[in-house]
Each structure stands twice: as structure tokens, then as C-alpha cells.
């Protein structure tokens with residue numbers, strides 16, 4: 112039954128047809144088309160990168176002079192592209208920032224994407240706080256590793272806390288926008304925050 116529902120999803124079908132590793136790639140493509148988020152030569156961190164659709168697409172956007180550091184607790188034990196370095200780690204690991212820093216060419220990133228999501232239970236009172244903890248871990252990493260002038264594209268579940276995180280991003284980034292990519296499933300409470308020009 113679930114298999115049937117999934118195969119009816121147009122983005123899943125399209126991702127398969129285009130040889131993409133996951134439908135999540137379209138959520139990055141959306142912000143890329145509208146805001147030109149990633150630039151050739153950028154170094155980008157992707158948190159919650161498995162199975163790899165976003166990393167695969169980001170590798171194309173940043174090109175051969177750019178770098179993608181793809182982090183997930185699930186092992187990605189195949190090479191996504193020549194300019195992708197995969198790190199298997201938990202974002203709550205105490206040495207996570209240092210591990211990512213070492214993988215970056217200059218020790219800093221131009222952009223950070225967080226597509227982190229816990230295994231969903233379907234109960235908002237469980238899922239929303241768990242996802243918020245991941246958002247907080249992502250923001251800590253962004254605070255330490257994203258360079259001045261850089262940007263963040265961050266998945267968050269709609270909640271009063273999401274609004275306060277959006278407000279707090281405004282103090283550290285010049286521009287902050289709420290984005291609902293077309294590929295976000297209809298009844299999902301997920302949104303993305305796009306924060307540009309880190310102060």
C-alpha cells in the first residue's frame with residue numbers, strides 16, 4: 112500500500128527517472144532556481160544528507176572547484192561525486208564541528224544546508240521537539256563554520272519555536288525568508304528557512 116502511494120508521488124517518480132538519489136534533491140533545486148543559493152566554487156555543508164539527492168545536485172551547482180561535505184548518521188559508503196566528501200556522524204557528536212572543519216578547504220563553508228529529520232512517529236508532540244533539537248545542532252554548526260556573508264537553508268517543522276528561530280536568524284543574517292518547496296508533501300508541516308548574508 113505504502114509502496115503504491117510513494118510511486119504515485121510525482122517527485123519520487125521524477126527523481127528515479129532522472130537518476131537522482133532521492134526526491135529531496137528537488138527541495139534544493141527549488142531554492143537554487145529562485146535564489147541562486149549555491150555558486151560555482153562554493154564550499155557547502157549538507158547535514159542530513161543520506162541517501163544523497165541534495166548532495167548529488169549541490170555537487171553539480173558548486174562545480175569542480177567547489178566542495179560538498181555531506182554529513183549523516185547513516186553511512187553513505189559510495190562516492191556521490193568527485194567533489195563530495197561524506198562524513199558518517201551524528202550531529203550531536205561533540206567533535207562534529209572539528210570533523211567538518213577538517214574536511215573543508217579553508218576551514219569555513221560558504222553555505223550550509225540542513226535537511227535533518229528524526230524518524231517520524233506521526234505524533235507532532237514527539238516529532239516537532241525532536242526535529243527542533245536537530246535544528247539547534249545545525250545552527251550551532253552553522254554559527255561556527257559558515258563564513259561572514261554566507262548562507263543557510265534549513266528544514267524546520269512549523270511551530271511557535273520555528274517562529275522564534277526565524278526571528279533569531281534575523282539578528283545574525285541580513286535576509287531571512289520562509290520557503291515551502293514544491294516537493295514538500297501536501298500535508299507536511301515542514302518548511303525551510305533561507306538565511307542569507309551572515310553578519
Ligand SMILES: C[S@@+](CC[C@H](N)C(=O)[O-])C[C@H]1O[C@@H](n2cnc3c(N)ncnc32)[C@H](O)[C@@H]1O
Nearest residue numbers: 133135159161162163164165184201202226228
Ligand atoms: C529527509 S532525510 C535527508 C534526505 C537527504 N537530504 C537527501 O538529499 O537525500 C533526513 C536525514 O537526517 C538524518 N539524521 C537524523 N538525525 C541525525 C543526526 N542526529 N545526525 C546526523 N544525521 C541525522 C537521517 O539519517 C536522514 O538521512
